[in-house]
Amino acid sequence: MTQQYPIGTPGKPWGDEEKQAWFEQQSKQRDYKDNVIRRIDHLREQFDVETYGELNYDGRSFPLYVVRSQNWRVDRPTVLVTGGVHGYETSGVHGALYFLETEAVNHLARFNILVAPCVSPWGYETINRWNPAAVDPNRSFVTDSPAQEAALLMQYLEVHEIAPSVHVDLHETTDTDNSEFRPALAARNGTTNDNWNIPDGFYLVADSSREEPEFQRAIIETIKPVTHIAPPDESGCLIGAPMVQEGVIEYDAKELGLCMGMTNARFVTTTEVYPDSANTNPVECVDAQVAAVRGALEHAAGKC
Template identity: 80%
Template sequence: MTQQYPIGTPGKPWSSAEKKAWLSAQSKQRDYGNDVVRRIDHLRELFQVETYGELAYAEHTYPLFIVRSQPWRDDLPTALVTGGVHGYETSGVHGALYFLETEAVNHLARFNLVVAPCISPWGYETINRWNPDAIDPNRSFVVNSPAQECALLMKYLAAQNIQPDVHIDLHETTDTDNSEFRPALAARDGTTNDNWNIPDGFYLVADSQRSAPEFQRAIIEQVKPVTHIAPADEHGCLIGAPMVQEGVIEYDAQPLGLCMGMTQARFVTTTEVYPDSPNTNPVECVDAQVAAVRGALEFAGQQR
């Protein structure tokens, strides 16, 4: 199924004029300060909270926060949790925060924890996949990244010499992927859009270069009691990729500029929940993200 996007000319990539037109159509729909920063502030008694940069866009600036273990223990491996790479994916942001508020203390004996709850606050506020420059952060974790969101986080990790053993990146797949974001992508790039089947349920995207099947399976098993796992489509796929085991597909993360490809972590995965399913709700989606982090850390902790 193809869908015409209201900005641009079919078959012609956007110029700066079309990007400005797209940006002018965006508006604030929720508040990063109230929804995210306020909750981070409440964590300061238990964790070290650092500002690792500030996003500066035309009319807005957004401080970016890392929440990490205190004290830091050099004898422990490090686990990185990232949320809100795509700001519109709500349970990624709130799952990272809820993990910090509830489960994180249970893992401090085994791991140094580093959590970036909301990497794309402008995307969070405007419910967008892209940043204001019409750049997808989750295709921009590359050297000399064109996305401030990615460049600032990578710079911080390098400066702090943080080399995670585990990295869990929290995402969603939503109906708006087909109604808005994939048509916008095709319009921006001057290509033809073909919508994909949205998986109904939770699934994981593993890095094909570090697939770790038992690690992925342990996460799926932890999530099963919380929410349903997405079944494969009639072609044995999820979002066009072959399902390699129950609820798991694989991408080659680093060449695609995916967040899960930015470190050399031994155990890495990207979570995906489907908040638009009639079989779930927002609370369950957040709980599924927390369960995924728990499953990842419990498995990785047993491998030492």
């Protein structure tokens, strides 16, 4: 199925005029300060909270936060949890926060914990995949990144010499991937859009260069009591990629500039929750994100 996007000329990549037209169509739909920063502030008694940068878009300032465990020890393995790299993926943001509020304390004896709950706050507020320059932060974790969202987080890890052993990046796959974001991507790039089948259920994206199949399997098993696992389509695929085991596909994370590829962590995965399923609800989606991190840490404990 193809779908023509209302901005631009089919077959012609966007220039500055089209990108500005797209930006002018975006509007604030929820509040980063009330929904995210307020919850981060409530964590200050149990965790250290640091700002690692600030985004300034359209006259507005968005401070960027990491929440990290107190009593940080260099001889202890570090887990990195990232949420809201795609700001519109709600349970990624709220799952990261809920992990800190509920589950993180259970792992402080074994890990240093570092969480960036909302990497793309402008995208969170406007419910967008891109930043205001029509750049996808989750294709921008590369040298000389075109997205401040990615560059600032990578810089923080480098300056503080943080090398995680575990990295869990929290995402969603939504119906708007087909109705909005993939058509917009094709229009921006001057290509033809072919929508993919949206998987009904939870799945993981592993890094093809660091497969760790037992790690991925442990997360899937932890998820099963919480929410349903996405079945493959008639071609044995999820979003066009072959399913390598139940609920798991693979991408080349570093080659694609994905967030999960920005470190050399041995245990790395990207979660994908489907919030538009008739078989789930917002609370279950958040619970699934927390369960995924728990499953990751329980498997990695003692192995890194």
